[in-house]
Amino acid sequence: MQGLKGFGHGIYAVDSAYTGPDVAAIHLIEQDGRAALVDTGNNDALVHVEQALAETGLSPEAVDYVLLTHIHLDHAGGAGAFMAAFPNAKLVVHSRGARHMAEPSKLFAGVSAVYGAERAKELYGELIPVAPERIIEATEGLELNLAGRVIRVLDTPGHARHHVCYFDTVSRSFFTGDTFGLSYRALDVNGRPSIFPTTTPVQFEPEAMHASIARMEAEQPAAMYLTHYAQVTDVPRLAADLHRLIDAHVAIAERHANAGAERKALIEADVWELVGEEAQRQGWTLPEADWRKLLALDVELNAQGLDVWLGARAKD
Structure with a gap:
């Protein structure tokens, strides 16, 4: 099964x-x-x-x-x-x-x-x-x-x-x-x-x-x-990594807060860069093509979420 x-x-x-x-x-x-x-x-x-x-x-x-x-x-x-x-x-x-x-x-x-x-x-x-x-x-x-x-x-x-x-x-x-x-x-x-x-x-x-x-x-x-x-x-250890990576996502979003129509694409590119840094930090042995395929939807959705968060924050 x-x-x-x-x-x-x-x-x-x-x-x-x-x-x-x-x-x-x-x-x-x-x-x-x-x-x-x-x-x-x-x-x-x-x-x-x-x-x-x-x-x-x-x-x-x-x-x-x-x-x-x-x-x-x-x-x-x-x-x-x-x-x-x-x-x-x-x-x-x-x-x-x-x-x-x-x-x-x-x-x-x-x-x-x-x-x-x-x-x-x-x-x-x-x-x-x-x-x-x-x-x-x-x-x-x-x-x-x-x-x-x-x-x-x-x-x-x-x-x-x-x-x-x-x-x-x-x-x-x-x-x-x-x-x-x-x-x-x-x-x-x-x-x-x-x-x-x-x-x-x-x-x-x-x-x-x-x-x-x-x-x-x-x-x-x-x-x-x-x-x-x-x-x-x-x-x-995992909780500490999560706290660090949440802050890293926020920093990426804030870096592109005023990027206009390109904002989501720029955020997504930087999230992928963060994933690559994490691959090296953690010593992933899975080939890059495979981890990119595995994480593709998650990275896209994370970028969407950061973009929406920036928009909501601007309205507050």
């Missing part, structure tokens, strides 16, 4: 196969025969999750929660399909995102504005509404009970204002969505991961992102489980 990997404490990563292997993980948390899923990928990911449940001896009826970190569609596009497949599940999502899960047309329109309508349809297909009575709003400090296992919600803006992270009290680990950045296994060097922030449109807020990362650091977590991609440890 599509990559299922266990990390102990009943935690597994399921490869959603979003745009390619080892790009987007759906995390499965199992406790005493009950299950929670963190993020959903798109509709096409459902078959991989159903296979993972079968492989771990769980039925669709065993899923108690589908936990969304935020409503960007590489994380939440499959939510309606998942809720249809898992009849006992509740969907947990930030209050800012709940209405979009119940009525997703505006959400899809926003995604189409970023990707283009044709590409958005290709990536995500039809978004299926979720019945409002099956939605739980993920508020700061909310504690979810998974067969006695407590999972706590932290409100973690910075990447998006509708972003939460989930702290698992058994493994003392966070499920971080995009707040703790991207860390692709293809870039690991002798098991040592690299990390890169996500400044994607439309709600990048650097100060909030720094604060959210610091809040998670304060818990001294044993590991972070990233949607992009799966488990990373050595959290203090």
Whole structure:
């Protein structure tokens, strides 16, 4: 089946196969025969999750929660399909995102504005509404009970204002969505991961992102489980790299703040230069052509996010 990997404490990563292997993980948390899923990928990911449940001896009826970190569609596009497949599940999502899960047309329109309508349809297909009575709003400090296992919600803006992270009290680990950045296994060097922030449109807020990362650091977590991609440890080093790279992205944006129509292209070129510097700093062994292909969409979206952030800041 599509990559299922266990990390102990009943935690597994399921490869959603979003745009390619080892790009987007759906995390499965199992406790005493009950299950929670963190993020959903798109509709096409459902078959991989159903296979993972079968492989771990769980039925669709065993899923108690589908936990969304935020409503960007590489994380939440499959939510309606998942809720249809898992009849006992509740969907947990930030209050800012709940209405979009119940009525997703505006959400899809926003995604189409970023990707283009044709590409958005290709990536995500039809978004299926979720019945409002099956939605739980993920508020700061909310504690979810998974067969006695407590999972706590932290409100973690910075990447998006509708972003939460989930702290698992058994493994003392966070499920971080995009707040703790991207860390692709293809870039690991002798098991040592690299990390890169996500400044994607439309709600990048650097100060909030720094604060959210610091809040998670304060818990001294044993590991972070990233949607992009799966488990990373050595959290203090990676957090320091994230703080440094967030500041570097902001510096790039500010350098081109008054560049007019060419601003986004100039930002993107400088983000690529930053990636190249990071490749040397971290000693990536993946050939440059391969890491450029792997990171192409992320760099484009980071540049878009910085451009939008500059525009929003100018209006304040």
